[in-house]
Amino acid sequence: MTYIVQKFGGTSVADLDRIQHVASKVREEVVKGNKVAVVVSAMAGETNKLNEWANQLGGSKLNAEYDVIVSSGEQVTSGLLALYLNKIGINARSWMAWQIPFVTDSIHTKARITEIQAAELKASLDENCVAVVPGFQGVTKNKRVTTLGRGGSDTTAVALAAALNAERCDIYTDVDGVYTTDPRIVAKARKIDAVTYEEMLEMASQGAKVLQTRSVALAMLYDVRLQVLSSFENKPGTLVLNEEEILEHETVTGIAYSPDEAKITLRRVGDKPGIAANIFGSLAKASINVDMIVQNVSEDGNATDITFTVNQTESERTSEVLHNLRNEIGFSDLIADQNVTKISVIGVGMRSQPGVATTMFKTLGEKGINIEVISTSEIKVSVLIRSEYTELAVRALHTAYGLDSS
Amino acid sequence: MTYIVQKFGGTSVADLDRIQHVASKVREEVVKGNKVAVVVSAMAGETNKLNEWANQLGGSKLNAEYDVIVSSGEQVTSGLLALYLNKIGINARSWMAWQIPFVTDSIHTKARITEIQAAELKASLDENCVAVVPGFQGVTKNKRVTTLGRGGSDTTAVALAAALNAERCDIYTDVDGVYTTDPRIVAKARKIDAVTYEEMLEMASQGAKVLQTRSVALAMLYDVRLQVLSSFENKPGTLVLNEEEILEHETVTGIAYSPDEAKITLRRVGDKPGIAANIFGSLAKASINVDMIVQNVSEDGNATDITFTVNQTESERTSEVLHNLRNEIGFSDLIADQNVTKISVIGVGMRSQPGVATTMFKTLGEKGINIEVISTSEIKVSVLIRSEYTELAVRALHTAYGLDSS
Numbered sequence: 073m074t075y076i077v078q079k080f081g082g083t084s085v086a087d088l089d090r091i092q093h094v095a096s097k098v099r100e101e102v103v104k105g106n107k108v109a110v111v112v113s114a115m116a117g118e119t120n121k122l123n124e125w126a127n128q129l130g131g132s133k134l135n136a137e138y139d140v141i142v143s144s145g146e147q148v149t150s151g152l153l154a155l156y157l158n159k160i161g162i163n164a165r166s167w168m169a170w171q172i173p174f175v176t177d178s179i180h181t182k183a184r185i186t187e188i189q190a191a192e193l194k195a196s197l198d199e200n201c202v203a204v205v206p207g208f209q210g211v212t213k214n215k216r217v218t219t220l221g222r223g224g225s226d227t228t229a230v231a232l233a234a235a236l237n238a239e240r241c242d243i244y245t246d247v248d249g250v251y252t253t254d255p256r257i258v259a260k261a262r263k264i265d266a267v268t269y270e271e272m273l274e275m276a277s278q279g280a281k282v283l284q285t286r287s288v289a290l291a292m293l294y295d296v297r298l299q300v301l302s303s304f305e306n307k308p309g310t311l312v313l314n315e316e317e318i319l320e321h322e323t324v325t326g327i328a329y330s331p332d333e334a335k336i337t338l339r340r341v342g343d344k345p346g347i348a349a350n351i352f353g354s355l356a357k358a359s360i361n362v363d364m365i366v367q368n369v370s371e372d373g374n375a376t377d378i379t380f381t382v383n384q385t386e387s388e389r390t391s392e393v394l395h396n397l398r399n400e401i402g403f404s405d406l407i408a409d410q411n412v413t414k415i416s417v418i419g420v421g422m423r424s425q426p427g428v429a430t431t432m433f434k435t436l437g438e439k440g441i442n443i444e445v446i447s448t449s450e451i452k453v454s455v456l457i458r459s460e461y462t463e464l465a466v467r468a469l470h471t472a473y474g475l476d477s478s
Numbered sequence: 479m480t481y482i483v484q485k486f487g488g489t490s491v492a493d494l495d496r497i498q499h500v501a502s503k504v505r506e507e508v509v510k511g512n513k514v515a516v517v518v519s520a521m522a523g524e525t526n527k528l529n530e531w532a533n534q535l536g537g538s539k540l541n542a543e544y545d546v547i548v549s550s551g552e553q554v555t556s557g558l559l560a561l562y563l564n565k566i567g568i569n570a571r572s573w574m575a576w577q578i579p580f581v582t583d584s585i586h587t588k589a590r591i592t593e594i595q596a597a598e599l600k601a602s603l604d605e606n607c608v609a610v611v612p613g614f615q616g617v618t619k620n621k622r623v624t625t626l627g628r629g630g631s632d633t634t635a636v637a638l639a640a641a642l643n644a645e646r647c648d649i650y651t652d653v654d655g656v657y658t659t660d661p662r663i664v665a666k667a668r669k670i671d672a673v674t675y676e677e678m679l680e681m682a683s684q685g686a687k688v689l690q691t692r693s694v695a696l697a698m699l700y701d702v703r704l705q706v707l708s709s710f711e712n713k714p715g716t717l718v719l720n721e722e723e724i725l726e727h728e729t730v731t732g733i734a735y736s737p738d739e740a741k742i743t744l745r746r747v748g749d750k751p752g753i754a755a756n757i758f759g760s761l762a763k764a765s766i767n768v769d770m771i772v773q774n775v776s777e778d779g780n781a782t783d784i785t786f787t788v789n790q791t792e793s794e795r796t797s798e799v800l801h802n803l804r805n806e807i808g809f810s811d812l813i814a815d816q817n818v819t820k821i822s823v824i825g826v827g828m829r830s831q832p833g834v835a836t837t838m839f840k841t842l843g844e845k846g847i848n849i850e851v852i853s854t855s856e857i858k859v860s861v862l863i864r865s866e867y868t869e870l871a872v873r874a875l876h877t878a879y880g881l882d883s884s
Binding site: 088091092122125126128129130134136137138139140141144147148150151152154155156158159165166168170171215216217 | 497498528536540545547550554557561572622
């Protein structure tokens with residue numbers, strides 16, 4: 073039997089008309105003879121409304137109740153879609169997380185999935201009953217309702233696909249796939265037919281917000297074939313697969329940019345052993361995610377300058393943490409700079425193709441764009457530049473790596 | 479330990495302000511040292527909205543999914559109230575029907591309660607944690623969501639009070655109690671301090687729509703002391719109790735009227751044995767509820783006239799059923815008359831006080847009001863009159879039985 077998981081986000085189920093349209097997408101898979109499980113988000117706007125109510129009455133968060141409230145949005149969509157599928161002659165039923173059960177830990181509002189007992193749901197699928205599953209929600213072993221955090225519906229879909237050993241997990245959204253770069257910046261951006269999980273992870277965390285990082289990581293872990301496609305157009309999207317499944321790789325798959333960076337520089341840090349561990353250990357303890365890190369000996373050779381990037385929203389908290397450590401670390405200045413953007417060139421092909429970084433530096437240099445920080449991994453090269461050069465840099469690199477559509 | 483159940487309807491939890499007010503009512507009971515379980519309805523308007531969505535997508539009803547959709551309204555209110563109770567320092571948690579579990583049969587949209595396994599909830603109450611329970615919802619043994627039908631939240635509250643062996647079940651509503659008659663008709667109507675279950679049942683089914691008949695019947699069965707009171711005013715309401723708990727009874731407790739009646743007359747029905755059984759058996763099979771029944775020999779003595787009342791909404795269906803039986807029953811005419819109102823005089827005291835019916839007939843006669851049908855039970859006398867005399871009749875009877883406030 074071939075199991076397919078389909079996932080529709082908030083804009084795809086925004087109103088009753090769109091829910092009917094989603095039903096037609098479900099039918100397409102059913103008539104092919106596939107066993108279909110559909111994961112749905114709350115109707116656009118509902119989660120925000122419920123959130124606002126909860127915030128107004130909650131104040132200090134009681135997360136268990138927050139989850140009871142907001143998870144109701146997905147419950148409603150599931151029931152509505154199941155209703156309508158039956159109306160158009162497709163046998164279907166909804167499955168709340170507690171009915172499956174879709175078990176998570178008890179970290180409310182950002183629970184992690186621990187176990188999906190899908191036997192009953194699978195038996196129902198095998199009797200040709202479409203399963204409509206609310207995304208985002210889970211249940212603890214103690215029968216409390218949990219939610220997986222914003223964007224958790226993608227995670228629900230991938231986890232369900234893994235539990236069902238599904239042929240494919242189709243993530244329907246309002247774009248028709250993953251692009252070589254942001255089409256709003258580069259008109260010649262091309263839709264990519266297939267990317268690897270690793271590339272997709274870099275694209276997602278670098279600012280291409282099509283798929284949640286967490287769901288891609290989960291798909292990679294359980295080898296779930298993902299497809300990102302449009303719920304409004306009827307054409308194939310982008311497949312996210314294992315590297316082995318992609319026959320030919322471009323050297324560079326895509327260019328990502330992230331404007332949400334802040335560059336923090338600590339001047340004249342005492343050059344003693346353990347200083348870096350102290351700084352970054354303290355930031356980790358404060359749950360601040362540090363991305364790029366560069367350390368240079370300062371001009372006179374007696375001290376060190378340390379530069380790193382954090383998310384802009386963490387910039388102030390980062391300054392606080394470091395100022396509290398000032399006596400221990402002994403820096404002269406802390407400079408926080410938010411006018412920076414990270415540009416990344418991504419592709420598994422660069423493993424076997426040297427010179428990718430060189431092309432990048434040369435291209436930016438030719439445009440007179442100064443590189444402030446560099447960091448590399450096996451499948452990407454990232455640089456930090458002044459934000460005002462973002463569009464220029466992305467366009468130049470897109471052309472330089474031969475990604476422009478003809 | 480003293481357990482109290484409080485129930486708040488849709489208008490009492492209509493918005494966030496009112497939910498905060500409800501929390502203050504909960505606190506009043508908590509500070510008295512009571513263990514409190516609160517049953518809440520959906521915020522006013524929510525159930526209608528969800529209903530409309532379900533109807534638009536459902537068409538032919540798939541009731542199991544309908545229940546999943548509409549039960550979410552009560553879920554949201556429960557979470558919000560639990561959130562806010564915690565915010566003001568009262569330990570509380572929500573309990574969905576499936577968490578308790580609050581088990582029903584699987585007749586979706588009008589499920590009947592089969593079992594409440596309240597041990598876990600009770601243990602939580604005993605640890606001074608207020609239980610917030612969504613009204614209206616249940617769960618089947620097969621873990622499907624059910625609802626108890628409109629007004630089911632009263633039933634939830636009474637059933638929970640029975641399961642907890644609660645001291646009292648307080649039904650908060652937008653009126654401050656049960657009145658001797660409808661205050662919109664009789665300005666001198668008085669709030670009643672205490673009525674018996676039997677009286678309340680007659681009042682409820684006779685058109686005094688304060689409490690659902692079903693919840694009163696359940697309260698009688700399990701000996702649950704009910705109180706009907708206002709969530710907006712701070713004063714005692716009306717207690718609904720066992721007859722033994724009320725020391726002194728008025729002869730007549732209240733006057734009810736029901737304008738939703740239709741009088742059906744079958745002329746010249748063949749006077750054979752089994753005819754009545756055939757007529758009323760067929761109506762029962764069609765789920766049509768028949769109320770008053772009168773049979774007279776017709777003028778020439780060769781046939782019989784049968785008159786009975788049904789709810790106005792069933793009038794047309796009743797005609798259809800009977801016309802289909804015409805060959806078997808052989809009546810000459812079927813007359814359906816909707817311009818009738820049933821007036822009832824109710825009181826357990828009339829058991830020991832003869833003459834109550836006489837007073838009724840005499841009072842109506844003096845006002846020139848013709849009585850068309852009479853029916854009596856141990857604790858009530860009902861008559862059918864022309865609808866246009868309703869107010870006149872109710873006022874005259876209210877005065878005649880000494881119910882006017884001074």
